[in-house]
Amino acid sequence: MRRILLLMLLLGCVSGPLTARTLKARYRVTTSDQRRDCPVVIRDIPDWAVSATVTSDGETIPVQLDRPLGELAFVADISGSREFRVTYSSRPARHGYPSRVHAQMWLKQPDKTLQAADTVSSTRDDMYHKLHHHGPAFESEYAAYRIYFDKKQTIDTYGKKHPRLELAETMWYPTAEQMAAGSGYDNLRVFGSVGVGTLKGWDASKRKMIHITDFARREARILARGPVRTVVEMRVEGWRYCGREIAMTSRYILYAGHGEVQVENRIEGDFRGLLFTTGVMKMAEHRVERGEDWVAAWGRDFPENDTLKWERESVGLAVALPAAQIVSRQDDRTSCLFQLTPDAQGRIDYAMGMCWRRSEWFDGLSDEECLRRLEASVAEARKPVAVERVR
Known part of the structure; x- marks a missing residue:
């Protein structure tokens, strides 16, 4: 009898962990228009879930569960509204979706190798x-x-x-052979400008x-690297700005099927009334179009200082901003700018x-x-997507 009980206990110990915990849920996603590869983010995921199927x-549909962020993300074609079934599991995912995005950061080593x-x-300002x-x-x-540290x-x-995807091979600096085979490359000289969509003081x-x-400390982090989206953060702590001491976290989110980036800035500390600025740089031979809460520019310039090796490149840049937070529209000599204040939660969010x-x-x-296509895609990234759990 004791042997039978011991055997039953052993079987219980073995079979327990092999039994996955699952939860099935339905969500309705609603948009104001027809959207291809529409980003969808679900935040009410179970604490125990480590994978999901949609x-x-x-x-x-390929899905990405970013456990540290507490978010489930995927992209899908949606016209008006569409329902999705999500199965959460306590087991690691068995599926391996092909990645449509990529993120990388490399530390230079003393022996000139690179460490991911x-x-x-x-x-210090030494990175x-x-x-x-x-x-x-x-x-x-x-x-x-790329974001300059x-x-x-x-x-x-x-x-x-x-x-x-190319960066895993070109590492941002393609060889002549890679360029001859059709790779892209750095197409903009940002100088001391805002570049595109950088939030500055x-x-x-x-x-x-x-x-x-x-400042006291700065940090760069890759929080997610695919297969559906990348999430990259730049954070500064103890930034002594305009007589205050604040922290600022700038999060950049890029989804599969998209060239525009969703930017989320979070200001912490005594931020009331502080002004920040963003926009697009003034390029050579540029023309600018501007609306109440957006700015776009088209320019033509050399991407590098070597004007013999490189040809002039035609580039468009655009930013779409929260109109309620815009205080003024003052440019400087390098950039077309808006000045904004954080909302009550310390947020300044936009798309570029x-x-x-x-x-x-x-x-x-x-x-x-x-x-026009760029302006439309950036404006679309600012449109709300309603995610409702269907009981």
């Missing part, structure tokens, strides 16, 4: 030369961006000729941007993007049509 209309890193930090391509970089099939924290752009009296110079004349995606379109 289906709709008999289709299995998800998090790097410093209490620019310690990192390959000077900071984190991330891409979708249609565009790539220095006092400017400017966002730079990399154009794609063909819709595909603002000195209203001097009408100039304020860089992050007096880039288009490139050499991109297959814009082939056959005029410069005007390229800019």
Whole structure:
């Protein structure tokens, strides 16, 4: 009898962990119009879930469960509304969806090799030369961006000729052979400008941007790297700005099927009444179009200082902002800018993007049509997506 009881206990110990915990839920996602590869984020996921499966209309949809963020993300075509079935599981995922996005950050080693890193930090402004391509970089099939880990924290752009992932091979700096085979490359010289969509400080009296110079600690993190989206953060703590001490976290989210980036800035500390600024840089041979809460520019300039090796590139930049938080529209000599204040929660959220004349995606379109498509995609990224759990 004791042997039977012991055997039963042993079987219980073995079979218990093999039994997965699951939960099935239905969600209705509603948009104001027809959207292709519409980003969907679900935040009421169970604490114990480590994987999930999403289906709709008999289709299995690639999904990404970002446990540290407490979010489930996927993209899907939605016209008005669409229902999705989600099955959460306590077991790791068995499916391996092909990645449509990529993120990377590389620390330079003394022996000149590179070490992959998800998090790097410093209490000094000394990371620019310690990192390959000077900071984190991330891409979708249609565009790539990097963030300079220095006092400017400017966002730079990399154009794609063909819709595909490239940074794992080109490492931002393609060889002549890779370029001859159709790879894209850095297509913009940002100088001391805002680049596209960088949130900076603002000195209203001097009408100039304020860089992050007096701080306690800075950090760059890759929070998610696919297969559906990348999430990259830049954080500064103890930033002594305009007589205050604040912290600022800037989160950049790039989804599969998209070239535009959703930007979420969170200000902590005594932020009431503080002004910040963002926009797009003034390029050579540029023209600017501006609305109440957006700005777009089309320009033509050399992407590098070497004007013999490189040709002039035609690039479009655009930013769409929260109208209620805009205080003024004052430009400086380098950039077309808006000045904004944080909302009651310390947030300044917006969308930004880039288009490139050499991109297959814009082939056959005029410069005007390229800019219109970019403006539309950035504006669309600002439109709300309603996610409702169906009981």
